[in-house]
Amino acid sequence: MSTINDVSRLAGVSKATVSRVLSGSRGVKEASRAAVLQAVETLNYRPNVIAQSLLSQSTGCIGVICAQENINQTTGYLYALEKHLSQHQKHLLLRFASGKAEVMHALEELTCGLCDDVLIIGARFPLDIPYENVILVDCLEFDAANSIQFDHAFAAETACNYLIKQGRRQIALIAPETSCPVEQVLLGYKRALENNFLPFNRNLIFMDATSSSVALQVLLNNSTTVNFNALLVADEQEAQRVITQLQAFNKSVPGDIMVFSLAGTLHLPGIPTIPAIEYSMDAMAARIVSRLNEKTESVAGSSVLRGDLIIP
Amino acid sequence: MSTINDVSRLAGVSKATVSRVLSGSRGVKEASRAAVLQAVETLNYRPNVIAQSLLSQSTGCIGVICAQENINQTTGYLYALEKHLSQHQKHLLLRFASGKAEVMHALEELTCGLCDDVLIIGARFPLDIPYENVILVDCLEFDAANSIQFDHAFAAETACNYLIKQGRRQIALIAPETSCPVEQVLLGYKRALENNFLPFNRNLIFMDATSSSVALQVLLNNSTTVNFNALLVADEQEAQRVITQLQAFNKSVPGDIMVFSLAGTLHLPGIPTIPAIEYSMDAMAARIVSRLNEKTESVAGSSVLRGDLIIP
DNA sequence: CTGTTAGCGCGTTCAT
């Protein structure tokens, strides 16, 4: 790769002039401007962004650490994020990490000058970040200063209200800690029940189950004593899993049991659409990018994103 | 962020000594080594990788341009790739691009010193790359020097052989140019037919159809004159789409028509598994990383990856 | 064993 020295030599001017032509172009004699442009063309010169970064102390790289346990998801959110970032001349440095140790390790590697800022997405474990320029997206810390949250309480409340209006008053909830922030979900769940003057039945709630399959089985086994005609699950994958299991036990969906996904739908042909809360990945990306730009002006804070109700 | 100067000042040694301690640690007096380590600790100093990159002329960043038309896929391949790359101390710089212009634009932005190498994945359009350090993965150019190809001919041949052994001798093929390399697929398709002494029926082949739905409809409308009891499609998404359409026309799957996906399965609960060719993303990632390391030793070439047959 | 010097490629003074 040719450098600015090669260009200045070929054009018969100094490095400074070359630099001037390529950046501002102001106050340069037309002759030398043309010569520089010509030399740039023949040498196919492009300024080395690393050298520029060293000087400007910013690389334009945004680290994105995906901490989702549930990796088998669509690229939807990465796509939306990348589109918004590249529109703002920023690069997306991708990293997957499961568990706190891996996240912190990735963070170490990205914050040595490589990335201007780092996003941590979907961590379902506590995380105390010692760095400034880190934004937590849909992570556990609710009150962290620099975080963008999905309003899971709102989602659960909306879900319950919808189900209740559909005549489903016995709503089971299977939401393991690893897939969603349980306190938030439970908060919304209870709020909806209260507002509809319905009793809270602890036997319908499964938050600590290691496996959602086991939780559902407990429900099915006790179905003579514990009634339920709706089921709230963390995401669409969980939904499909429980639907299969329900059908194996002769429960029709949504006839007997209405299954509701608290996060997203897959929109795949062949899969029947179920009611769900869906978060706009585009809105999320927009929020993130605006936050990144805000940071330059040293404004910060926590913001909350609410999902749309999808009705099949 | 503190610099090497801060450390050297605090430790009372020169920058060079600090550098020595942090890299080689060989031939440094124990006293000053301890002083440096102490200063590093208190200042929480970490070398700036950008400055190191400027000197070493390599950033450890690998650009990955995803040119898939079909974006709604799983993160599977990105996950596998990132895991392999980070294992080799390399960073994955992600970029989505549709169409040649966008790909070339992304390439321009990444090859200005930011990325040591660039991967272009899944481009279904011609692409003449003017740069050295670019590897084409599952792209159109079959004979490009630096490419890693999926053996689509082998996939189609395997698929047909399997279907024929299952008693399906009228195999329709819907493979639009945008989703797979048509020549390759057709090659394998024809080879299998020849080896099984079956006639080639042009009316079963749809390669240029703008929409696979239209193609299938042509087949269904002509079903009195053109028989088919198996259907080869590009990927699982296509498969689910055509299955829905087939069922709407009272064709049972796989009873009347066996649908075969030429690339991948989703393995989602709720979706019945169909026969398919599945490429190991882990094997692909391993191949890519080994090619990346080979390049350092200036060895190159084209290699081909074959997929596994998945039987439901 | 360690400090000094030079230079990676670039932008930005400060002179001229």
Next chain:
DNA sequence: ATGAACGCGCTAACAG
């Protein structure tokens, strides 16, 4: 208008 010089943070070569 433009060239020389400096510095971004770091490592490598040389000298002591």
